[in-house]
Amino acid sequence: MITMKDIVREGHPVLTQVAKDVELPLNENDKKTLEEMLLFLKNSQDEEIAQKYDLRAGVGLAAPQLGISKRMMAVHFQDFDENEYSYGLINPKIVSHSIAQTYLSSGEGCLSVDREVPGYVPRYQKITIKATDLDGNEVKLKLRGYAAIVFQHELDHLNGVMFYDHINKQDPFTIPENAKACD
Numbered sequence: 001m002i003t004m005k006d007i008v009r010e011g012h013p014v015l016t017q018v019a020k021d022v023e024l025p026l027n028e029n030d031k032k033t034l035e036e037m038l039l040f041l042k043n044s045q046d047e048e049i050a051q052k053y054d055l056r057a058g059v060g061l062a063a064p065q066l067g068i069s070k071r072m073m074a075v076h077f078q079d080f081d082e083n084e085y086s087y088g089l090i091n092p093k094i095v096s097h098s099i100a101q102t103y104l105s106s107g108e109g110c111l112s113v114d115r116e117v118p119g120y121v122p123r124y125q126k127i128t129i130k131a132t133d134l135d136g137n138e139v140k141l142k143l144r145g146y147a148a149i150v151f152q153h154e155l156d157h158l159n160g161v162m163f164y165d166h167i168n169k170q171d172p173f174t175i176p177e178n179a180k181a182c183d
């Protein structure tokens with residue numbers, strides 16, 4: 001099972017590389033890795049398991065965070081309207097997005113960053129993502145608000161971008177242009 005020792009931390013070059021497309025159909029090794037990533041998120045949100053294995057709660061995980069420079073990501077969370085999202089995705093891409101932006105008023109964190117980095121992280125308010133899921137099906141997801149933020153955070157990892165790269169250097173708490181807080 002994946003634990004925190006398997007998650008690479010900032011400074012590791014893989015976190016700033018653009019990950020490579022994954023060959024389809026998924027080979028056994030990549031499928032196992034992606035299933036393990038989804039299981040890690042579920043374990044990290046289970047109080048007993050998280051305490052037993054000292055896991056930091058996570059709602060998303062990207063393969064580069066395991067030192068694997070491949071375009072695979074997992075998400076497991078409920079949004080503020082209790083819609084559930086639980087996916088292992090391969091070669092995800094944003095096919096359309098709003099001009100309007102959003103952000104979390106609490107800022108963002110990252111399982112690969114062992115420090116607080118205060119500031120607003122501007123993200124698209126609405127995105128449409130296309131990807132292949134763990135069963136080999138093409139999925140098209142229309143996301144907004146918190147769900148859009150989580151997916152964009154993970155997609156950034158596939159492009160070697162960290163959440164703090166988006167924070168305004170002059171004033172971290174500048175409200176992003178045409179943006180509304182999502183929480």
Ligand SMILES: O=C(O)C[C@@H](Cc1ccccc1)[C@H](O)SCc1ccccc1
Pocket residue numbers: 057058059060061062107108109110111112149150153154157
């Ligand atoms: O490091 C990661 O990629 C996982 C992040 C994803 C994330 C961070 C901020 C905002 C949206 C997604 C972790 O989930 S950070 C810990 C966390 C846990 C619960 C809720 C939000 C953030």
Ligand code: NI
Pocket residue numbers: 109110111112153157
């Ligand atoms: Ni992260």
